[in-house]
Amino acid sequence: MELTWRLAAIAGCVALAACVAFAVLWPHRHRPGDLRPLANTNRLTRLPEYRRARRRNAISVWSAVALLVVSFGAAVVATARPTGLPTLTHGSEAAAPQDIMICAGAPASDAPVTATLQFFADSARGFTTERIGLSSANRRVVPLTRDYQYAAAEFTAYARHIKRSDARPFVAPVRYTGYTPNIDDLLALCMTGFPPAAGSSTPRRSVIYVGPEASNDDAGRLFTAAALRDLAAANKIQVNAIIVGDGGGTVSALVHDTGGRSHSATDIGASLRDITRHPPPADRTNVAAKPLETPDVALLVALLAACGAAWWRHRSAEHAQWRTWRWAGFGVAALLLIAAGIRPTIGATAPPPQTAGAREPNIFLVVDRSSNMTAPGADGRSHAAEASADIAQLIDRYPTARFAVVGFASGPVVEWPLSADGWSLKPVVTTPVTYRTTELTPPDAGAASTVLRYQLLSAVQQYPDAKNLVYYLGAGTPESVTPQREFDLPEGVVAGGAVIGYGGDAVPTLPAVAQQIGVPYVQRTEAGLPAEALTDVARPAEQPTGQAERGTELYWVLSGLAAVLLLVELFLTLREAARTRLDRVRL
Structure with a gap:
């Protein structure tokens, strides 16, 4: 977690310390309505009823004090505009582009490959900023593209085994001498299908492999398991797999090392939905994918703690007169925290979806x-x-x-x-x-x-x-x-x-x-x-960050006002706890 306004957090800590010091050290003034000390109270204070009342009062007051401190601290954290915390909204970062390369390790006639191709033929029509491609054992069948109509047509044709021209077979009829095609080299071919990142913008990259597991034997391969790991790490590629047959080979190890997901080829549709719901995380070095403020957790903690403190104060004061404005202060603080959780914004527009290489010719x-x-x-x-x-x-x-x-x-x-x-x-x-x-x-x-x-x-x-x-x-x-x-x-x-x-x-x-x-x-x-x-093309400008379209958020104003009200209530509660002597507890 990082705080955008650290000065606000420092000011909150100073205010809390000053509140506690004044509440404890400031001399008390007796008012005519205050209870007077009584003489010969030893027998009274030894009564079980008195001790229970004393214990109940102490627990209620100090529980309320503790919850008020927690609520005030959380409200101050929200006012300091935190980043990096879990967020309850999915709009905390600009839509980062994603590249998806389907890697077919089996013929197109195999049922798992056919089901995968049909799944993405249907899904491609709903893509917006994604690029999708398809690689077979020795051919780039569909390069990474945003031409979704072309990609859907090609995926459908191969999934339904529509006859293609001899120039575009799913697997090129190549005869090798001294080399045997293998899964590891196929994965390397799939991972080389991602174009270089333009400037500092790196899209999210994922390979979805469909086919049998690779053996752990390195004989006759161009790429070893270690080389594949280095290639995936250098290009920030997440490898996912739908494995036909038994697992436990280099494909499963690569999936684990890159943070991907692996499924057996039983329910292809459910497996692919699970993989697509868990894409690679956005690159935090990409300016377009930097997170916004995430005060949701702090606001939720502040609201729950304030409600808990109000309940304890109500329990400790249920037999005494408690001024209405004290309850109103709790209510207004709670409403301010709820309003802050809605994240009101002035001048906000939806940030434009980020596209990989948006300014390249x-x-x-x-x-x-x-x-x-x-x-x-x-x-x-x-x-x-x-x-x-x-x-x-x-x-x-x-x-x-x-x-x-x-x-x-x-x-x-x-x-x-x-x-x-x-x-x-x-x-x-x-x-x-x-x-x-x-x-x-x-x-x-x-x-x-x-x-x-x-x-x-x-x-x-x-x-x-x-x-x-x-x-x-x-x-x-x-x-x-x-x-x-x-x-x-x-x-x-x-x-x-x-x-x-x-x-x-x-x-x-x-x-x-x-x-x-x-x-x-x-x-x-x-x-x-x-x-x-040859036409000269100017060097592309940097990708727009979308910062100017986020508007001005006002949640920190509301949480700051709530923190002030909570601090006032904390001061009054501490004053009451310090002024009330134990032998004057109402029974």
Whole structure:
């Protein structure tokens, strides 16, 4: 626990000490109504009834004094604006972003994996700031993305075993020599799917593994159990697991070391709900996730102690006249503490949800996959191979950016959703790909116009502070006689980019595309990507903390007033205890 206003706590301690000193040391003045001392009271004070009354009076008074001290101290703590205490509200910190990587250690046809994919296909539609991804034994099936529609479609397709194209299998058909795939290396692949944190902001990261337990044998592995622990600790990753079969291996140990949760593959839905209800804790080094004041416990203790003190005072004074204003003081103090617990605030608005890399640029790669890209370029390679090299250069140029890849020939395909996982994108784009076309479906230079439009609209909604760059890489449609679709993009959304033409035949078509998108047209040369095609992006500013939108809380004013009333009552109770002699207790 930390106190924002330590001076208030010091002032409270000084006031309490002064109250006790004055109540005990200040001389008493006898009033006409005071009881007078009696003579020859020895026989009276030895009576059992008198001793019981004396004992009851002492217990009541000093219990009330103790509870008043506790109530006053708790009210002072609340007035000092504490942080770090348990809180009764979930609004004590800004919504911290979360990254979730599903790690499939078994084929998609296995029932636990199928149930997991369907669970997150349904859950993804309700996400707001989360990024979700999917990794299989040797492939990044879905990179971490906030394109929830794409993620839900991919998860559903693999969960329902819908036939995919040969270019996108759940597990790539790779034949290894001198290496055997294993669970430990799969976990390392899943943990490397988290992009580097932007600036000082680190999202909450969790891996949810579904599959069999890993053995403790380190033979033939690239990553040992110790290396996995170091990788998880360095990247602040929490590992959770749904284990098929017996546990007790390296997966269970990694779950324990990272503070995650482990379940057997019996009730997949209940296990995943339990895991998602217990996400990793927010990174306290993230400015956006710093906690607000947490006076709830102190206010609750002060209220309960004040009510207890009032009950003891009522018990000790039930046969005596007690002034009404004393009861009113207790009532007003209790009402002030209750009002403080409501946490009234002036000028408060809901803090904006924090998004990982909110100011990093969004780069949309619109890539021609038609047969026109198979023609050789100036350096002897095909245009498709040149485009792959240029995309790799763009990834290196903007290492913290989010990339989306839209391929097209006669129609568009979202090959890669908007994601900051450039490390996984590079191997995908280095392999030249072309789509088959027919005479009935010829290539269309504007085939990706609708998809690009909706991708840009989605990016503006999710990342309103980020710049959007569009790079169109194509060879045009020199032999097409059909009208080409035009790009109709939202005005003012595209902040830069270029249309890059491959081959001399691209000139008649692509300058018009560049004009429609609102970026310059450049011709690709043998030297590679032209310098004028690269857009300078300013260094992103720091993430907003949301502090200005929290408003001014007034609970500490109310708890301070309650502390003053409690201190007055404590002073009067101590004065009565010091003034009342034991041989004048009313029977």
